[in-house]
Amino acid sequence: MEFPGRFKHFVGMACFAAGMALSAEAMADTIKVGILGSFSGPYASWGVQFRNALDLYQEQHQSKAAGHDVELIYRDVGGNEPARAKQLAQELVVRDGVQYIIGLEFTPTILAVADIATEAEVPIINLNSGTSSVTRASEFLTRTGFTQWQVAAPAGEYAFDQGKKTAVIVSADYAPGKDALDSFRYGFEKKGGKILEEIKVPLGTTDFSTYLLRIQEAKPDVALVFMPVGPMSVGFLKAYVDRGLLKAGIDVYVGAEVQETDLPALGDAAVGIHSVFTYSPYQDNPENTAFVEALTKKYGAKGLPNLATVAAYDGLALVYHMIEATKGKKDGTAAMDSIKGLTIQSPRGPVTIDAKTRDIIQNVYLRVVEKRADGVLYNKTLATQEAVKDPWKELNPE
Template sequence: MTKRQTWLALMCAVLFQQPALSHADEVKVGLLGQFSGPYSWWGKEYQRGVDLFLDQSKGKVGNDTLTVVSRDEGGVNPQRTRQLAQELVVRDHVQYLFGTAFTPNALAVADVANQTKTPFLIGNSGTSSVTSKSPYFIRMGFTQWTVSVPLVQYAVSHGAKSAAIVVADYAPGQDAIDAYSDTLKKLGGTVAAQVRVPLGTTDFSSYLQRVSDAKPQAVLLFMPVGPMSAGFIKAFKDRGLDKSGITLLATTETMESDLPAIGDSALGLQTALHYSPYLTTPENQAFVAAYKAKYGKDAIPSIASVAAYDAMHVVAEMVKATHGQKDGDKAMATAKGLAWTSPRGPVSIDPKTREIVQNVYIRQVEKIDGVLGNKPIATYKAVMEPWYQAHPTTVQ
């Protein structure tokens, strides 16, 4: 047994021998998020989604009161995330965990979830294999495969048979390469070039030159939300690659939070994603209205706030099933196969993979009431996580 496993075992013994410090009928949820630094947008949006759910439910599930304890991961820091998860479960006696914005941080929670049987609802991690690391993991966001496959299907159906793949060089970027290239080849297309861009890049000129030299019909892009997304899209337009006949297609890169920085360079850009605040369903319109009422008329919900809002819905169902008691196995059994109508559309939890089954929307950046936004123009319904469909033996 490693030192870390020994420490965890001792902490688990403390956890299960000591009485809970929370008052009777209180169920605690631990929120792990980025509340400081360049990716603090994630933490803010998670908190907003959680708080909106608590407002609407009055913080109650039957006779139980939901309390959320938030902690700052402080960047891509697996060691810190693991420590925070341990403290939340052992010291703060949370029954459920939610959050993280990066794959390494999500993976760091596996030991804690496994040894304490604590359900962990992952807010964001695009790497498909993550949920195979613990039977107590549930993904509330999306994988890069989930949105990449429909994007390629859409591109090919609209005449793009040759594409350059441009990704940020980290784990979800490799998933994007695999998903884009595998799907493109299956549909009879060709990969003109694969371009990996180091994280933190601000000058994209050499990478765009490689794209230009490859002469593809399209570019399939993956960049993390934030400066790299905005920088690449603006550089692509400034270099005139769109005018040379190359179509840029992406996924999360035109988040409403990034569109002001990108500006009109984003107009017309088409992306594939599982949510848009401009969905016209009654559930989403009610969600957007409530979000604006709470956070201001210019506030716009996002994939992060929707993930948090839906995660709290799942937690509430698990609390009902366990009558507020800590029972990770019963809670997970309740979540498997759970179906409801989310602001993002009809969703369910795949009982085999614990991945969320959801619509993927093709969105186009337009000016909507004078503001840049992603308007849905096509729908791929009830998309099951494609990587697990191709790798069924990896499910834990």
């Protein structure tokens, strides 16, 4: 039977569309996940830890979720470079066809990609930015790191409970630093402590002498300190110890700044520094024991995990859950809905994604640096606050 020309054209186009649909279905067998991080530059240690954790997770799960191959596509942001982060996120979505993005260490970089998450409906798992408000920048953002309010507010309370009545707050001068200032103050004053001074340190500072002099002259009982993990945190704490402030009786309370991967650079002078944080490779639970053993077996001593490692590991666990929940289909809304209220057993302890805020709920640990019999420096847990929500969101509901 002969069909009219126009109808033949329609049938041909329909067959072409069907073929493209089948082709797309076949291509969907591989789920692509974009990884954005600092793999070069002064913050390259973050990229190393991201890759260690993600490659281990892939190996443990045979790079498969819901019957689909999972491919990780790494891109180097090179530090706190918002324009580059946005460019790379756009390329990952448009050119590479990723369905999910994991990574980023700085608030400016995560905010730079928020619009892309919204417009493309691509879930983005923020691994480190500690600014509470970032998850409100897009309904497709969640977090597996921590917020400054989660650790700094309890640190302020903890310092007061240890007999510290006056404090100076010292913080890097950018968005998470603002949160650190506010949350340290909130926790310390809530208990009845007095803040003598707030000191803001420009991002990238290497000479801390002026700021340390101000602490010395203020004569507080304690310095409550936030610096981004890496060159600034190590540099500040080394300078603090070298100047003799600890010996002068001005204790220092921090968060991630004394993570175990940085303690060798600080040496024995770190002994006695208190911190409040969410993870240590020496935490005693079955998941963490297996996690540390797997990493050190795979990478040797350099595999010792830190906050970046566990955040990346848990971040990919969320992605795998979303792939399972959507059966591999590209549906950002359904993917995000699937993790609301989800609880996973992380190496750091139980982790839940708040069903209302999409932010992380987790334990925080009150700790002190000690030296083991074998000479290894570590954070000894003194107490645990369980299932801590982000206090800022509790105080500032939408």
